[in-house]
Amino acid sequence: MNDPTDKDALIESFAGTYNSSSTASSWELVQQYQRVLEYTSKNPNKGSSAVASALNLPRSRIRSWVDGDGRPDAVRGIQRAESHGLLDLSWEGQTLRSLTTLVAWIFSGGSINEVYVPSFALSGGDRDIVESALEDLGAGWTEFNAGESDRVTELRPTEDASVLGRLLLTLGAPLGAKNRETDLQLPRYLHDAPEELRLLFARTYIGNRATDRADRPKTPIQLAEKRSPVFREELRSFFESLVGEGEVRGEAESYRLSAEAVDKLALKPVVISSSRVDG
Numbered sequence: 001m002n003d004p005t006d007k008d009a010l011i012e013s014f015a016g017t018y019n020s021s022s023t024a025s026s027w028e029l030v031q032q033y034q035r036v037l038e039y040t041s042k043n044p045n046k047g048s049s050a051v052a053s054a055l056n057l058p059r060s061r062i063r064s065w066v067d068g069d070g071r072p073d074a075v076r077g078i079q080r081a082e083s084h085g086l087l088d089l090s091w092e093g094q095t096l097r098s099l100t101t102l103v104a105w106i107f108s109g110g111s112i113n114e115v116y117v118p119s120f121a122l123s124g125g126d127r128d129i130v131e132s133a134l135e136d137l138g139a140g141w142t143e144f145n146a147g148e149s150d151r152v153t154e155l156r157p158t159e160d161a162s163v164l165g166r167l168l169l170t171l172g173a174p175l176g177a178k179n180r181e182t183d184l185q186l187p188r189y190l191h192d193a194p195e196e197l198r199l200l201f202a203r204t205y206i207g208n209r210a211t212d213r214a215d216r217p218k219t220p221i222q223l224a225e226k227r228s229p230v231f232r233e234e235l236r237s238f239f240e241s242l243v244g245e246g247e248v249r250g251e252a253e254s255y256r257l258s259a260e261a262v263d264k265l266a267l268k269p270v271v272i273s274s275s276r277v278d279g
Helices: 007-015 026-042 048-054 059-067 073-081 094-109 128-134 161-169 197-210 227-243 259-265
Strands: 110-112 120-121 143-145 154-156 210-212 221-224 255-258
Touching: 007 026, 007 073, 007 161, 026 048, 026 059, 026 073, 048 059, 073 161, 094 110, 094 120, 094 128, 094 161, 094 197, 110 161, 120 161, 128 154, 197 210, 197 221, 197 227, 197 259, 227 255, 227 259, 255 259
Parallel strands: none
Antiparallel strands: 110 120, 120 154, 143 154, 210 221, 221 255
């Protein structure tokens, strides 16, 4: 997703996260469903057989759309996302800030499982950041593994969890495990995002991954990245684009931020207001 503010492209990509048992793709089913709605709104007395014939669509596919309350899974997902205001994004808007916070958290301290439910581990960053983002997006949160000494406490969305997970995936968050063999790359939209949004991603990421080096005032923070060399280099370049070349040091899996980089990138992200205003 190069431009999340392009609503049509965002919806098409989001629909593509759904599987289709039909010969048509999930996005094609969304388009066909829209055609059926338009036709039946003008011809309310037509049954599924007449509609299928008029639109040259299989009756077996559209019968429940016309004669009942059926709809493609992707349509249901789009409608749920719309109900939370998640598909009308602007670069300066609160919604994209909240989503970017969660995307960064998935990269740095979370995951999206095989049924698209995201989890946000509380092993590093301040929990109020992810709590505020989830609340702002209308997802709420439920705590898991609290008090278990051998497992990290996690927050997961309470409402429409898989819808949010699919949207985070659409924006560039990875699905499944992250390790040295995973083909990770940063979200493409960060290349064109305003600096404030890029800083939000970086600060959230670093807040989850960084360890202090109080005895090394010139490079007081270190990040350990057991990721592919390609991703580590991309991440390093991303940080340097915000603070300047040479301010991220080291070539191995652990690299260090200079004091100057820490002053800009190791700040706590602004906690998101629960009163969302997009513009």
